[in-house]
Amino acid sequence: MESLGLREGAPGSLVGSDGQLLADPPEWILTRTPRTTQAMAEFARYLRTETVGGMVLLAATALALIWANSPWGGEYDAIRDLRVGPAALHMDLSLAEWAKNGLLALFFFVAGLELKRELVVGELSDLRSALLPVIAAVGGMAVPAALALSIAWGAPGGAEAWAIPVATDIAFALGVLAITASGMPSSARVFLLSLAVVDDLGAILLIAILFTSSFNLLAFAAAIVLCALYAYLQRRRVTTPWLYVPIALGTWLAVEFSGIHATIAGVALGLLTRVRRDPYEKEAPAVRLEHRLQPWSAGVAVPVFAFFAAGVPVNGAALRELTADRVAIAVIVGLVVGKLVGIFGSSLVAVRLGVASKPDDLGWRDMAAVAMLGGVGFTVSLLIAELSLDSAAAERAKAAVLLASAVASLLAAAMLVRRSRVHRNNGDNGADADDSDDTDD
Incomplete structure (x- = not known):
């Protein structure tokens, strides 16, 4: 029952997570067997792990690529383009659009909760500790954008595509780290997580600023009022x-009708959620919500979006088109080269100038391996590709994102496996051995 936010009270009654007695709990709760409840809790726990979340995301992507490039590719397109929803409200969207605008709002809500927690009580709450991942994230956004813009400038869509390689996929990057970096110090995960959170914040701001084609002031005002009501209820x-x-559904609808991308509603509500626990609470609301919603985000929202977004042609003709498309080349170079140079270079400069400090147990070659993981753009990069380009150019850009993310993840995995072996061989002195001219590396 605890996985549902409930615990047993007096015989025949249940107590909610807020401590209030549920006099008449739903019948489905009372009749659920302990074995069923335990199985669901265990399944949710697996979905929360970064390894499983990354594997589910990878499986959804592989399924989309195989199906879209099979003889049954027409059926995949028909399902992706199937329109559902009330036309009277102008909400008759395709399934792909529902995944992009609706399901990703849940993903961004969870990201907003994590960002709020990091800013208030986590790694980003201390300025000195936060400086290195913040500087690294800024460098990891600026350099790929500059490289992509310089390569694609003058090409059709080049002026809009520079934002595609800016983002880092939290779920995929942490999944690769969890699978391949068992011997790495824990500070590697903290650095990557903090960097990816700041990176996502930058991508969210870009989406809000760059991809608002029209603006409905009345709908935006309604969204502001609903967000204020949400914040007031949190304070009370x-x-x-x-x-x-x-309130959450109303905020999503208001943001959708305002012309701003609907995923911003998820971020806004996540940032307004309380993260400090009161003395009588077992968990703060943000922690409780993140715990409950993370399995739905990792197991449903992100994989379904990836399934509808990743079904792009990858045959010989499509790959040849990539080599002649300057926008696609810009995306690949931005993610694979720009992310590594931007994250690692800005970190090195910041530490050498004394502006920020590097974790003692994390060597520079460890930093390079983690920086390579920043090139795994995936979810948010696919989203920006769909928002910034027309259909044909977006398909090539998405193929470039998939190719670049695969290359970055494979290179990072090889580097992390090697660094993990060095750390295991050298024990706690892995970083010291790294900074000296270690012959094993």
């Missing part, structure tokens, strides 16, 4: 979902 320690769920 209200916990019932009967208020929060309608």
